[in-house]
Structure formats: C-alpha cells, structure tokens
Amino acid sequence: MKNNGSKVKTEKGKEECIFCQIVAGKLAATKVFEDERFVVINDIHPKAPVHVLIIPKKHVPTVNELEATDEAMVGRIFTLAAKLAGDLKIAQGYQLHVNVGQRAGQVVFHLHVHLTGGWSKPQEFRGGGVF
Numbered sequence: 001m002k003n004n005g006s007k008v009k010t011e012k013g014k015e016e017c018i019f020c021q022i023v024a025g026k027l028a029a030t031k032v033f034e035d036e037r038f039v040v041i042n043d044i045h046p047k048a049p050v051h052v053l054i055i056p057k058k059h060v061p062t063v064n065e066l067e068a069t070d071e072a073m074v075g076r077i078f079t080l081a082a083k084l085a086g087d088l089k090i091a092q093g094y095q096l097h098v099n100v101g102q103r104a105g106q107v108v109f110h111l112h113v114h115l116t117g118g119w120s121k122p123q124e125f126r127g128g129g130v131f
Contacts, residue, residue, distance in 0.1 A: 019110040023057045032088075037073065038080060040115075049118030050090050054080060060111040063100045081115050090117030 021027040023039055032052050033040035043051040056073055060066055066074065078096075085091040094117030099106040 017059060017110045018108055019055050019112065020059055023055070033080075033084060037076060040080075040084060043114065046116075047114075048095075048116035050088050050094075051114065051116045052084065052088070054084070054113040054115055056111055061109040062106065062111060063098060066111070077113050081113065084115060085117065088115075088117070093117055093119065093122070095123075 018027060022029045022041065029039075029041040031039060031041055037057055039055050039057060040052050041055065043053055054077055056077070058070075058073065060070065081094075081096055082091070085094045094115060097114040097116065098112075099114075
C-alpha cells in the first residue's frame with residue numbers, strides 16, 4: 001500500500017481514508033483506547049508531551065458534514081477526552097483541537113480531535129498553530 005497523505009491506495013486501486021484503515025485494523029497505529037464507537041491513537045507528529053487523536057469509527061469528513069444524528073457522538077468525544085486526560089495524567093491542563101478544512105490545516109479528512117497536554121508549565125495561547 002502506498003501512503004498518499006491522508007489516503008491509502010489499496011490493491012484494487014481504490015483510495016480509502018487512513019483513519020478508516022486504522023479503524024478496520026488494516027493499518028497499524030499505537031492505540032491508547034478503543035471501544036465500539038472510537039479509537040484513540042498517538043499522533044505520529046506530536047506537538048506536546050502527550051498528543052493523541054480521538055477518532056470516531058464512523059467516517060465523517062469534517063465538522064461541516066455532521067448531522068443532528070451525530071450529536072451523541074460529538075458529546076461522547078468530550079466525555080471521552082476528559083476520561084483520557086485523567087488516564088493520561090494530564091487532567092490538570094489539556095487542550096482539544098479540531099481542524100476543519102484544508103485552510104485550517106486538516107490533513108486527514110475524517111473527523112478527529114487532538115488531545116494535547118503534559119506541559120510542565122502553563123501554556124500561552126499561540127493562535128494560528130496547526131495541529
């Protein structure tokens with residue numbers, strides 16, 4: 001399989017989302033958590049001492065494609081983030097980031113949330129950064 005940024009070319013020539021491939025177990029990733037609705041993996045280009053990606057198993061390209069039926073999934077992202085922050089020992093201070101669209105730095109077009117933390121001192125807002 002050839003990696004083309006956010007897509008993988010399969011044997012049949014069909015391009016599929018990298019995160020969908022990870023969810024299906026066809027691509028390896030370091031999983032931090034998994035249940036029936038989500039997989040959480042370490043970011044391969046961490047921007048903080050702790051940097052994981054919370055990925056819904058349901059493929060939704062961006063926040064703009066969310067529907068009313070996805071509200072429970074979106075709510076679960078936040079409760080899962082709080083649980084993970086505790087498990088990862090960063091609950092005293094962490095950030096959640098969502099990039100929406102290419103102009104905002106979204107590379108993989110499958111909804112995901114960056115959970116970052118683990119700093120030894122308070123962080124200042126650095127607007128314009130891409131996660």
